[in-house]
Amino acid sequence: MDLSQLGTPTGPMIRVHGGFANRMYRLDTDQGSFAVKELNLVDRRWVYRIEDVFRFERAAFAAGVPMPEPILAGRDVLVHRWVAGETVPEAPVSAASAFEIGEILARLHGLDVEWTDMSTEDPMPPDWPELAERAVATGQPWAEELASQVETFLAIAYFVDTCERPGPVVLTHKDIQPWNLLARDGRPVLLDWELSGRLDLAGELGSTALSLSKGPGFDDIQPAIFRSVLDGYVAGGGALPPSGPSWFVFMIGGWLGHTRWNVLRCLAGVEVGTGPDLALSHESVRNGVRGLPDMFSRLPELETLLV
Template structure:
């Protein structure tokens, strides 16, 4: 993308570290400040439907959803207006913040936007024993953890493939997590829309509510904050789906795929030119190997939140 269309730079473009999938830069010009996201094209885990996502973002912004203004998009680069705000820590948010997130989700789901791609779900990978063997052979620092949890990861993959999703399916953001939010004057701003698409409603609500109701790990879940997200959704005109494990299957399946993707990056042992740095991939693997079995073991308790 020719970035000169956004004005004359007033300094060098600066990388903003911390992205789990792509790379972000800040561009300051005589026309303002822009967030320039370089998409990882080398080994993307999921297909990015650039035209549909950009149209969805524009509709959401026009409807008043609190988010950065989408400026331009092509298959390699996304540009949004830069938004100042505070990072949202991985800790239970305030009840008011949670309610507003629920209302935002209801407004997003009510948008009338054409989406030309169906919800495609491929069978979950079952190659965890092979990955464990490769990790041991190459001396990965987390090889022991992976070997000890291989059967658990196979059980998780089976759960993801067989869990019944009751519907309805909605067009939505799909990734409202603390690291994809800013707080501006104490109110949420929703970032990083490129995973947008069709998703079972329970999976979207469960993933969002749980992420905002807990700290790192699963020992500090605040049920009142979880319920506040759902209360906000209902207040915004949404209808809750029936309770069940389907509320958490999208979160578990997404984290499983993300962990496997980072394992493959670590096994390749190459500092890629796009996507997360290799050190961040190792960190993501270690978090997944420790956190996913814990999350999976707590499913019965999590269902009591509903």
């Protein structure tokens, strides 16, 4: 993409490390500062719907949703106005922030935005035994842990494919996690919209509320923070869907797919050139191999958060 319309650079573009899927750079020009995201098109798990996402972002920004201003969108690059703020740690957010994010979700779900992508999710590949064998044969550092959890991963994949989603389906962000938020003047700013799309409402609310109410594991979930997200959603005009395991199937399925994608990147053993660095892929696999069985075993416990 031609970035000359952003102004005359006042220095080189600077890589901002830490992205789990793409690569981010900061560009300072005489017209301001910009976040330039290089999209990974080499080995993505799905096709990016750039035009749909950019249209949704522009509508959300116009509606007053706290987020970076969307500036440009191309086949492999997204540009936003740079937003200064504090990173949000992977820990329970404040009740006020949780409530506000619930309100923001209700506002997003009320937007009337054209969305041309009507594709559905593909079944989760049941190839975990083969992946574990390849990991052991190639000496991956997490291979033995994965091999010991193959049956659990097959059960998780079956759950993701068969869990009933009650609806309704909404157009939404789909990835509100601490690492996709900034805090500015004590209030949340939503980042990283490229996964936006249509999703069962329960899956969006469950993923968001759980992510904002816990730390890295599942031993410190704060039910009051979880409920604050839902209270904010209702206060913003939203209606809660029926309780059940569907509230957590999207988070489990997304994590499972992300883990499998990083397993394949690690088995290839080369830096692809786009997307996360290989070391970050290994870290993502280790987190998935240890965290997914734990979350899956706690489903009955997690459902008590909905009562």
